[in-house]
Amino acid sequence: GTGTTTETATTITPGTAPGFPPFEMKEGDELVGFDIDLLSAVVAEAEGYQLGEWQEFAFDSLVPSLTSNKIDVIAAAMTITDKREQTIDFTNPYYNADQAILVREDGSFSPSKLSDLSGHKVGSQSGTTGENIAKELIKEGTLKESNYNSYDSYVFAVQDLQNGNIDAVILDVPVAQTFADQRPVEIAFTHETGERYGFGIRNGDDDLQSALNEGLAAVRDSGRYEEIRNKWFGS
Ligand code: ARG
Known part of the structure; x- marks a missing residue:
């Protein structure tokens, strides 16, 4: 992967496709949205990983960018489908x-x-x-x-x-x-x-998959998931 190991954590580079409000969009130069906040919160709870700089692509370039190691995780309101699962893996679902x-x-x-x-x-x-x-x-x-x-x-x-x-x-x-x-x-x-939306990861990135799933569970348990949902969708 493109991940670089520091003493404490592996940096994973996230990719998204803005223009899909409120999941990911540009506010001026800034990338914002539900997926941006949620993945940040999840990785903060994911043992051994830290989030690198967001990369932006057209939606149909995200899977190729993942498999060619340009990015390590997709956060783009991407539906978990059988077809996509032939090429990549997903975390547990985070939105319906x-x-x-x-x-x-x-x-x-x-x-x-x-x-x-x-x-x-x-x-x-x-x-x-x-x-x-x-x-x-x-x-x-x-x-x-x-x-x-x-x-x-x-x-x-x-x-x-x-x-x-x-x-x-x-x-x-x-x-x-x-x-x-x-x-x-x-x-x-x-x-x-x-x-159901999931975060996309490369096939075989099993450690990352477990860490993100654990991070997602922690973010749900702490009430942080609901806070982020309320921020972008209203309560
Ligand atoms: N959920 C739909 C899919 O997976 C649309 C996702 C579009 N996402 C985006 N960031 N433009 O195909």
């Missing part, structure tokens, strides 16, 4: 989410189920579980491939939604809710996927 279909709040398009997206323009972020849903819709013939836009960041997707370039964005419910609170967009309906 479903998918939402986000539309403009002007009432110009009000879908209530996935098949209603037929004939409309849809966007999501490249490499996400939201994009997987769009790809399924394309495969089954509900969505035309030419009506699907893949974005490097959900911020650009939501901007295109506001501009009228697309009609719907598929993304995680808590993030859709955050955009809906800040912009003239709303959740048309949710699609239950039962996703």
